[in-house]
Amino acid sequence: MSTLKVGVHSALGRALISIGFILAGVVSAQAQPALPPAESPVPTTENSLDLDPETIENSPVLQRWLDEVPDVRSRIRSDPSFRTRLRLIYSQYPASEQAAGVLIGVEDVFLGRSPLTVSAQYQTAFDRPIESYGADLHYYVLPLGSYVNLAPTVGYRHIEAIGETTDGVNVGLRLMLALSRTGAADIVVSQSWVAPGSDSEVGLTTVSVGYAVTPNLRLSADVQQQNAPQRKDSRVGIGLEWMP
Secondary structure, three states, X not given: OHHHHHHHXXXXXXXXXXXXXXXXXXXXXXXXXOOOOOOOOOOOOOOOOOOOHHHHHOOHHHHHHHHOOOOHXXXXXXXXXXXXXXXXXEEEEHHHOOEEEEEEEEEEEEOOOOOEEEEEEEEXXXXXXXXEEEEEEEEOOOOOOOOEEEEEEEEEEEEEEOOEEEEEEEEEEEEEEEOOOOOOEEEEEEEEEEXXXXXXXXXXXXXXXXXXXXXXXXXXXXXXXXXXXXXXXXXXXXXXXXXX
16 A cells, blocks of 8 residues: 555656646747847848938939839830931032032931931032922831831922922831941931832932941931932042931
């Protein structure tokens, strides 16, 4: 009987000791301080970049990047790879006894952020009855940032040659090869027809090349072939282009 009592007491002692250890663990866990929440990343600012305030003030590009990181890929596609050009060209007309003249014009004036541009020009010979003027609207079918682009053309053109006059709607196509996104160099090939379908229809084929010598000034050369039913004429020119 005494042996049974000793066993019971021993079992109760071990149970009480186990319960004591469990309670001690619970109390210890509750006493530990809670871990602070993870800090959210601090947005990048001019302070976190440790930049000189004067450097930021003198850099409009850096200011825009600090305000909002731009979509560079989208801008490359949408920002034009060519620029507006004001032209002053000295011209000669080989088929008209090498008559000399001048061409004044503007190319690719952008209409906002749309793919539409406007061009206009006036040309005349100094000592021959040769005159031409008109304006055209171009619609570039590819993103303006493309190095190669196509543009259907529609406009009005008046052409007066020796003994002949043609005027009317001018329709055609323009191919733009932008060799540099900054306007440093490009090649423009265009084909159009003035008064198409009429007896006085004139076809115009023009190739123009531009090369920049400063960030805003370019040398330019072009060749134009005029094909009329009664007469064929040509013009070659060299001059300057200003890019605003």
